Amino acid sequence: MLYYFFKYLWNNFPGAGLFDYLSFRSGMAFVTALLFSLLVGKKIIARLRQMQIGETVRDLGLEGQKLKEGTPTMGGIIIILATLIPVLLFNDLSNIYVQLLLITLLWMGFIGFTDDYIKVIKKNKEGLAGKFKILGQVSLGIVIGTVMVVNQDITIRTENFNEPAQMQKKLGENFNQPEKSLKTTIPMIKNNEFDYANVLKIISPSWTKYAWLLFILVVIFIITAVSNAANLTDGIDGLAAGTSAIIVLALALLAWISGNILVSDYLNIMYIPGIGEVSVFISAFAGALVGFLWFNAFPAQVFMGDTGSLTIGAIIAVVALFIRKELLLPILAGIFVMENASVIIQRFWFKYTKRQYGEGRRVFRMAPIHHHFQKLGWHENKIVVRFWIIGIILAAISIISLKVR
Numbered sequence: 001m002l003y004y005f006f007k008y009l010w011n012n013f014p015g016a017g018l019f020d021y022l023s024f025r026s027g028m029a030f031v032t033a034l035l036f037s038l039l040v041g042k043k044i045i046a047r048l049r050q051m052q053i054g055e056t057v058r059d060l061g062l063e064g065q066k067l068k069e070g071t072p073t074m075g076g077i078i079i080i081l082a083t084l085i086p087v088l089l090f091n092d093l094s095n096i097y098v099q100l101l102l103i104t105l106l107w108m109g110f111i112g113f114t115d116d117y118i119k120v121i122k123k124n125k126e127g128l129a130g131k132f133k134i135l136g137q138v139s140l141g142i143v144i145g146t147v148m149v150v151n152q153d154i155t156i157r158t159e160n161f162n163e164p165a166q167m168q169k170k171l172g173e174n175f176n177q178p179e180k181s182l183k184t185t186i187p188m189i190k191n192n193e194f195d196y197a198n199v200l201k202i203i204s205p206s207w208t209k210y211a212w213l214l215f216i217l218v219v220i221f222i223i224t225a226v227s228n229a230a231n232l233t234d235g236i237d238g239l240a241a242g243t244s245a246i247i248v249l250a251l252a253l254l255a256w257i258s259g260n261i262l263v264s265d266y267l268n269i270m271y272i273p274g275i276g277e278v279s280v281f282i283s284a285f286a287g288a289l290v291g292f293l294w295f296n297a298f299p300a301q302v303f304m305g306d307t308g309s310l311t312i313g314a315i316i317a318v319v320a321l322f323i324r325k326e327l328l329l330p331i332l333a334g335i336f337v338m339e340n341a342s343v344i345i346q347r348f349w350f351k352y353t354k355r356q357y358g359e360g361r362r363v364f365r366m367a368p369i370h371h372h373f374q375k376l377g378w379h380e381n382k383i384v385v386r387f388w389i390i391g392i393i394l395a396a397i398s399i400i401s402l403k404v405r
Contacts, residue, residue, distance in 0.1 A: 002089045019090075022256060022276050029086040029284035037082035037291025041075075045295060045302045048072035053120050062366075062374050071300055074116045075292060076308025080109045082288035087281050095277040096153045097322050100144055101315065108227065108314040111136040112306035120305075127306070137227055137314070141220030144318055148219070149182070149212045156181050156324065157261075157271040158193060174265050178273055182215045184324040185270055187331065187401040193270065194327075222326050223317045229336035230313030231306060232343060232368045236380040237298040239370060243335045243391045244312045245289040250332055250395040251319045252282035257402070258323045267402050270324055278322060285315060298381050332398040335391050342369035 003019055018024045049072050083105060091098050115128035148154050155178035182196045196218065197211035234240035257263050259276025292308070295301045304312075316333060320326045330337050346367035354360035365375035373383045 003092055022259070022279055025090040025280045026252065026256070026283035029090045029280050030287035032086040032089065033082045033284040033287030034291045036085055037078050037288050038294055040081065041078045041291060041295055041302075044078050044081075045072055045075065048074060048302065062371065068300070071303055073120055073303040073305040074113065074307050075296065075302035076109065076112055076116075076304040076306070076311060078295075078302070079285075079288045079292050079304065079308050080105060080311060082291055083281075083285045086284040086287070090284070091280050092277050095274055096147070096151055097275060097278050098281055100147060100322075101278065101281050101318060103143065104140060104314050104318045105311060107136070107140050108311040109307060112308065112310040115310075116305040116307050133310070134224065137224040137310075138220050140314060141223045142216060144223065144321065145216030145219035148321070149215060152180070153274065155179055155273055156183060157273065158183070159265070159268055159270075175261070175271050182211050183270070184327060187325075187328045187398070188404055190405045192405060218326075219321055222321060222329070223314055225340070226317035226320075226329065226333060226336060227310050227313035229333070229340040230316070231309040233336055233339045233370075234304060234309040235368055235370050236374070236384060237300040238293055238296050238384045239387060240309055240312065241289050241293040241296050241304065242384065242388050244316065245286055245293065246388065246391040246395050247316055247333055247336075248282055248286045248289060248319075250398055251316065251323070251325075252279045252286060253399060254325055254402075255279040255282060255319065255323050258325075269402060272323060275323055278319060282315075282319060298384070328398055328401065331394055331401070334394040335387055339368040339370065342367045342372070 003025065053072055053074055084102075087098070087102065093099070111128070111133060115133065118124050119127040157175040157178050158181075160174055160176050183193050184196070186192045186194050195211070196215050197208040200207035200211055200214060230240060230244065233243060255275055256279040257267065258270065258272045259274065259279065261271050264271035289312070292302075292304065296304065313336070317326070317329070320329050320332075325332075342364055345363050349363050350360040364372040366372050370380075370383050370387065374380060
């Protein structure tokens with residue numbers, strides 16, 4: 001809203017032109033979301049406590065676990081509201097990427113809220129049935145994937161490597177014309193553009209016309225996997241919020257780079273028209289996460305619940321798809337991958353050994369893996385900070401990968 005207001009006043013109001021700069025609007029969105037979550041978050045937490053919306057903790061034999069009993073949950077509401085306000089103020093809402101991210105924020109927030117409501121208000125520990133969660137994630141994946149395939153505003157511009165070196169134009173003019181494409185990028189590969197149609201071409205060249213269907217399936221898988229991985233990571237105070245903030249800030253930088261034609265040309269990466277606007281949304285989301293972390297750090301005053309964790313994972317997945325960096329997620333979101341993998345390995349090995357030996361055995365003392373370290377006697381603060389450090393290293397590697405090929 002402010003974006004449109006100041007755009008109208010650009011010629012008559014000194015300083016209003018600042019709103020034309022993504023860097024300024026991103027900074028303002030971050031600060032606004034941070035301040036909103038700090039100022040309003042306390043009131044929301046007090047309201048949740050008044051309504052006795054507290055966490056019911058199962059006894060898993062973890063140190064300090066029962067002390068968390070009754071801590072308000074559904075704190076993801078703080079993250080969603082603190083993101084929504086600055087986005088409405090500072091984003092260009094006509095941008096298709098921003099529109100889809102708003103749908104993602106509200107849709108997955110609704111799915112997570114419903115799950116928390118059933119658990120906490122209805123006192124049903126099972127929460128929303130797993131099949132309905134998956135249905136919600138799949139539905140979102142179909143919407144995002146379909147719009148990316150058919151919407152004419154979602155295009156890419158690739159570098160023109162066919163021109164001889166002496167024919168190269170000045171910086172920012174070395175791109176082909178905008179095109180509808182299912183291309184993505186593979187990290188740390190020299191010619192790193194990859195077309196999903198090539199997968200079907202292996203079977204038969206005639207199958208490439210169905211590449212759009214393969215792409216939508218990939219979108220569904222990534223959104224579901226990352227959303228559930230973020231949910232698994234939300235197990236100890238500050239872990240999911242802090243780790244996600246690191247990932248999101250890296251994505252904001254990658255979105256800005258992908259949307260800046262000069263920087264994209266300099267780094268020889270795919271230029272995506274209009275994607276820079278996503279950096280404003282992501283900056284707001286990062287500010288909301290940092291603000292929420294103020295209350296979620298050990299000892300937590302509030303838990304995000306599925307309202308927050310499912311939403312966080314979906315936003316990260318959708319942004320990565322938009323900037324054509326979804327294949328970078330195993331590195332950038334390595335903490336999520338590690339948490340998810342630990343659960344899969346634990347379940348597989350337990351079932352396998354039970355069939356083989358009649359007794360289930362475990363690889364980890366407990367899964368997800370952050371609980372394994374708790375069982376080893378690590379204080380949860382140490383686990384969280386060390387996971388953050390790993391997350392920062394992975395984010396740095398992800399950004400460096402733009403030039404390492």
